[in-house]
Amino acid sequence: MKTVIAEKPSVAREIAALLGADTKNDGFFSGNGYFVTWAFGHLVGLGMPSDYGISGFSKDLLPILPNPFLLTERKIRVENDWVADKNAVRQLKVIEKLFQKSSGIIVATDAGREGELIFRYLYEFLGCSKPFQRLWISSLTEKAIKKGFENLVSGFEFDGLYFAARARSRADWLVGINASQALSVAAGDGIYSLGRVQTPTLALICKRFLEHQNFVVKPFFQIELLHNKQFISFKSISKNKWESKRELQQARNSIERNGSVEVFSVETKIVTEQPPLLFDLTGLQKEANKLLNLSADETLKIAQLLYEKQFITYPRTGSRYIPGDVWEDIPKLVGGLMVRDDCREVTSRLKLGRLNKRIVNDLRVTDHHGLLITEKIPSALSAKEAAVYDLITFRLLEAVSDACIKQQTKVGLQVLHYEFGLNATKIIEPGWRAVKGSFEEVDSDLMELELPELKEGDVLRIKSGSILEKNTKPPLLYTEAFLLSAMEHAGRDIDEKEERSALKDVGIGTPATRASIIETLFSRSYILRDKKSLVPTEKGLQVYQLVRDFKIADIAMTAQWEIALHKIENGELEAALFEKEMEDYTTLITNELLKLKFDREELPDLTCPKCKSSSLLIRDKLVKCTGSSCDWIQLRMVCGVQLSVSDIESLVNSGKTSLITGLKSKSGKKFSAYIVLDAEGKSRFEFVKKHI
Known part of the structure; x- marks a missing residue:
């Protein structure tokens, strides 16, 4: 047996x-x-x-x-x-x-x-x-x-994979257990955690949030001109940007008095846009977050279910290619989609014997190839399962379609000493872009703009001019899709050229672990969601401020560890050497963290509003009675808003908080309300009365 x-x-x-x-x-x-x-x-x-x-x-x-x-x-x-x-x-x-x-x-x-x-x-x-x-x-x-x-393969051929997995497991234990406990000891109260990948990821979110918060928005203005030639109307926009309204108005008056612009350059080129590659796990998670608003963890769980139901291939892959021997199955997979009404038209256009083979690359396949559907077509899936399955299905159809051929035209215009420009794109052959139908849905930059025939030296009359008022924009806050990209390509931002080159395809974490890292930050009350954006809590910012100059928050070092794990897997590095390095680093970071001094908020002494005798314990996630026979508890996160200590103090002592704004209902609608306590210590909302 x-x-x-x-x-x-x-x-x-x-x-x-x-x-x-x-x-x-x-x-x-x-x-x-x-x-x-x-x-x-x-x-x-x-x-x-x-x-x-x-x-x-x-x-x-x-x-x-x-x-x-x-x-x-x-x-x-x-x-x-x-x-x-x-x-x-x-x-x-x-x-x-x-x-x-x-x-x-x-x-x-x-x-x-x-x-x-x-x-x-x-x-x-x-x-x-x-x-x-x-x-x-x-x-x-x-x-x-x-x-x-x-x-079947001898199990010992996978020793490298095991040694890398064990080294990762031990490194995470050493750094996670010791750094977390050292920070908690230094804090003296509360539960804190740090981790080999968790902390650099928190640092990414906090750094971007602070850059966003501290960004000074500055208004600027541009001029937009309307032209007409050969009964075709089109617009051009100034390359100049004005901060002064006075200078802007002077420029506009001069331009309108002149009455015409001259074409000084027309550049037209044919661009071949190759289809996208297959999804790897991170790519699927990013797309599902952008289009379906699914978290990385939700997407992974759904993909795992689809895999176990035999509808897709192994999801925890880091590759976007397939090996040559899998290519023979692709025409069958594509042909099998003819049974689906929403795929039949696209599939019928594809020549199964001449599919685009760009996804075939044996050298770029790691443990597993890119995500594919299987020959088993699902008949009944939940809404979310169907949506994720369709992402994988249509990506396959895109990947094996022809390239999209576009004609791009760039026109330079000049009036007096001011330059204006316009860009236009004309689709010659839609190729893979036609798989999802409307170009406007796929990419707004591909909306076709009809232009008359233009050549250098043409003089165009200005029909009218208008002012565009704009603002400089702060760095975008991270969404999960954006954060996954940042984790995947973390090495690109490293200053040292040699290190950046070595780390450019590594990043931090792995496709299989990035979702769980993000979920850990949520569970530790380090971050929360504001619509689709990820923002740090007060606790998350506090931890970041304390450890941001330590190596545990350094993306470069974390990415180097990922490289070491890959070397262990490939037999290029002894696991014992890496584990010894982890022990030395653990000793260093533990001693550094134990020396930290916390600037802690003074917590008030509060008496339970229900039993009226025991004191209250204030934690990051909740406030509860310390009495053994009393079950009073108040969650601090209410409808997406974290109750401050002053809110808690006001609620317990006077039975009512100040007006809390930014609360969010289950449907996503924002509202404002007071939180009040009844005679039994139960909390409820009290809404602002509207005067008629």
Whole structure:
């Protein structure tokens, strides 16, 4: 017998059916020479500080540098303690018995860094020494699974992947646990966290927010002229920008008195715009955030569900290409979309034997190829699942379509000593741009502007002139899509040329982890959403101000760690050297953080408005009664607005806050209201009375 271990029950079920292991047991399937079982993600992980006999934190106990690291069953938080997850313990016992009964193991966890770590930690924790092979597939279709079982690979060929995953896991433990506890000790109160990728990401958001806040908006003016030739009207805009209204008016008067402009340059060129490549995970998350307003985490979860339902290929990919041997499947995938009404017209225009092969590049495929749909066409999906599936579907159709051919015209005009200009685009062959229909929906810059025939020396009469009043714009706040791009391309902003060149394709985090990093910042109350923008909270800004000059907030160093992990994976660097460097850095950052001095807001002593006897504990996320028999609690985040300490003090002492603006209803509509307490200590809104 052989044991096949999948990452989730749903995947195990598919594999079991294909292998003929159709007898269902408690925690596994069996039959036809196979046991097929599953994990629930990470059943085993690195132990918590309490597993090393450390129950409290002080300066004397930090840093914690485990040697060796301990592995434990997955733990869950119960009140203020971590206890073993009963479901994890139960399933581990099932897996252990199956391993003991088997001659070998087939690893079918997700084919990536985390999937490898899930199995290897479990294998080590159980003390197993049975030989194992790796099922390495990019989709869960029957065809892919069969092909994978026909080409099983020795598990030890993935040692590099495991060593990199383990090094990442240990580095995150060392830096995360020690830096977080050191900052919390320095603060003296409250819960704080720092992390290898988390803190540079917070720094990106805070730095951009402060640049936006401190930006001084300055008005400026331009002049727009209306022309007409050959019964065609068109406009030109001044290249000059005026800050003074007086100088602007003088220029406008002079231009209008002159009455005409002369064409001094006409540049026309044919531009070939190649279709986009396939989505990698980060690309899909960015597009879903921009078009569907889905968070990166939501998109990943939806993509994972679509993968497990066999509708798309493996989502946690960092590549946008496919290898040559996958190309033979592309015409079938495209042809299969003929059954969809919204794809039939596009598909019928494509010549299946002459599809654009730009996405084929064996050298640019990493562990997994770019995101594809499978031959299994879904018939019923939730609205969000369907929307994400369609993004992947239409991106495939775009990627294999012809290039878009455009004619771009740039015209330079002059009146007196003032220059004006206009740009126009004419679509000659729509190519891939026609996949989604309207060019206006796809790209407003592609809206066609009809121009008469213009040549150098032409003199055009000015029909009228108008003033355009504009303002300089501050740096844009990060949206999730924008932040994902910044994380992906973080190395581009590094000053040192050699480092920038080395890091340009690395960034911070990985496609599979960036979503969870952003969610961690939300859960720590470091950031919140303002419409689609990500903005730091007071707590987030406080942490940034404290650590921004430390290496833990430095994107360059974090990106260098990512490079080191890639080298470990490829066998170019010993994991032990990287882990020693992490220990040295952990010691340095811990000692630096312990020396920090917090400027903390003085918290008032408040008495519970419900029991009238116990004091209140004010935390970042809530305020609660300390009395053992009283359950009074007040959340500080109310309809998207964080209640300040003065708001809390006013609410408890006088039963009513000052008017709070910027509150947001479930429908997204903003409103203002007071928060008031009733006789039983329950809070409610009181709205401003409108006088008729």
